[in-house]
Amino acid sequence: MAGNGTAVLEAVHETDRISNPVDHPVVAKKAPRLGLLDALRFAAALLVLLFHYTAWHHGYWGTPEAKDAWPVLSRISVYGNMGVQLFFIISGFVILLSAYGKGAGRFVGSRIGRLYPAYWVAVLATGYLVIVMWPQVGAGLGVKELLANLTMFHPAMELRHIDGVYWTLWVEMRFYLLILVLMVLRLLTIRGITILAATWSVLGLAAHLGGNAQVATDLMSDYAPLFCGGILIFLIYRFGHSILRWSLLVMNVGIAAYFTGLKGPVEAMELVGYDIPAWNYWVIVVGLFTVIALLTLSPLRNIQWKFLALLGSLTYPVYLLHQVWGWWLIDHLNPVLGKYVTLPLVIATVFAAAYLIQRFIERPLAKPLATATTNALSRVGSKIRDLKKSNEPVLGR
Structure with a gap:
């Protein structure tokens, strides 16, 4: 079966090709969309939004800290940053679901078409807000940071994010590049994916425990087990249960819990001021993996209510827009309307803006951009192959 949701965060459902256990490709039927996975992504975005509005240490509510304005809600929303962990697990699942059996050009095209239209609008809108x-x-x-952010590769240029939430996109991008490398090397097979899920997070853990901070950072040791866990759920979803796959999944859940247990309390104290x-x-980490496994490996995967697809499609633009624009709205509306009106009004405004971007930017532009990118890469590939052939020695000369 095949089906898809988003990036750190995405929803591209296409007919694809799969391989049998010895990796001979066969054509796969298009499978139903995983509706409840869309709902889970929507919930993750809402959790992150509430974390930034009601728990994160800002004073836009007219109090020294957001938690002072929301003393009860913040005790719950302090966990909202775990929505990012949830995004990464889902990404490990859906990106493999989208990439497996496809060519590299098609994969790159689908990612560019899915990620960039909404992102460009968000960068320009947020850039205007924070610069002007x-x-x-x-x-x-300034303009240099704005232009660099449009590429999504600005962290590699050592330039700041226009909006702090973009840090997760760089984590996602590096994961995509890893998958792309495997595709180019023809290693995106059942065996290759299994080896990746068995070694990536272990190498990151070893680097961390060995005190090799730079290597651990390069391997994304904090997030590798989340992606790997999602990959293993994909393998079980697509190719069935096995002791090896479940054992590797349990191992990655354990490593993910370890790293989250290190980082979570530090962030809760530094960013909110709570001792957790x-x-x-x-x-929480065990619960996140359990929920994703239930929604993809049980009969719950057959639920396909149409409104769930809409919720899933709003997740990415909501995530891109919510933080700085939300703070600006809170800062301006709260003194006039009060917090109990301002919070739901800001949330509604962000979701309305996300819908407009999804309806009038993503929907009309994503597929043409993906197709144009895929075709351009195909032409480049053809020219390279033709060049190689022209340079091959002719038999008998």
């Missing part, structure tokens, strides 16, 4: 309208928040940001024990994050 609200420069005290965007101090030090590590075991809370261990339970």
Whole structure:
């Protein structure tokens, strides 16, 4: 079967090709969309949004900290940053679902078509806000950062994010590049994917425990087990249960819980001011993997209510837009309307803007951009092959 949701975060459902256990390609039938996975992505976006609005340490509610304005809600929303962990697990699943059996050009085209149209709008809109309208928040940001952010590769240029939430896109991008390398090397097979899921997170853990901080960072040790866990759920979903796959999944869940248990309490104290024990994050990570497994490996995967697809399609633009624009709205509306009106109004406004981007930017532009990119890469590939043939020695000369 095949089906898909998004990037860190995405929803591209296409007919694809799969391989049997010895990796001979056969044509796969298009499978139903995983509706509840879309709903889960929507919930993850809402969790992150509430974390940034009601728990993150900002003073836009007219109090020293957001938690002072929301003393009860913040006790729950402090866990909202775990929505990012959820995004990465889902990404490990859906990106393999989207990429497996496809050519590299088609994969690159689908990612560019899916990621960039909404992203360009968000970068330009947020850039205008922090550079022109609200420069005290965007101090030090200028046209150079704005243009670099449009590429999504600005962290490689050591330039700042126009919006802090873009850090997750760079994590996702490096995961995509890893998958692309495997495709180019013809290693995106059942065996190759299994080896990746068995070694990537272990190498990251070894680098971390060995004190090799730079190597651990390069291997994305904090996030590798989340992606690998999603990959293993994909393998079980597509090719069936096995002791090896479930054992590797349990191992990655354990490594993910370990890293989240290290990072979660530190962020809760530094970003919110709450002292939260590590075991809370261990339970959350296990719960996230359990929910994704249930929604993809049980009969729940057959639920396909149409409105769930709409919720899933809003997730990415909501994530891109919500943080700085939301803070700006809170800062301006709260003194007039009060927090109990401002919070739902800001949330509704962000989702309305996300719908407009999805309807009038993503929907008309994503497929043409993906097709144009795929065709361009195909032409380049053909020219390279022709060049190689022209340079081959002719038999008998």
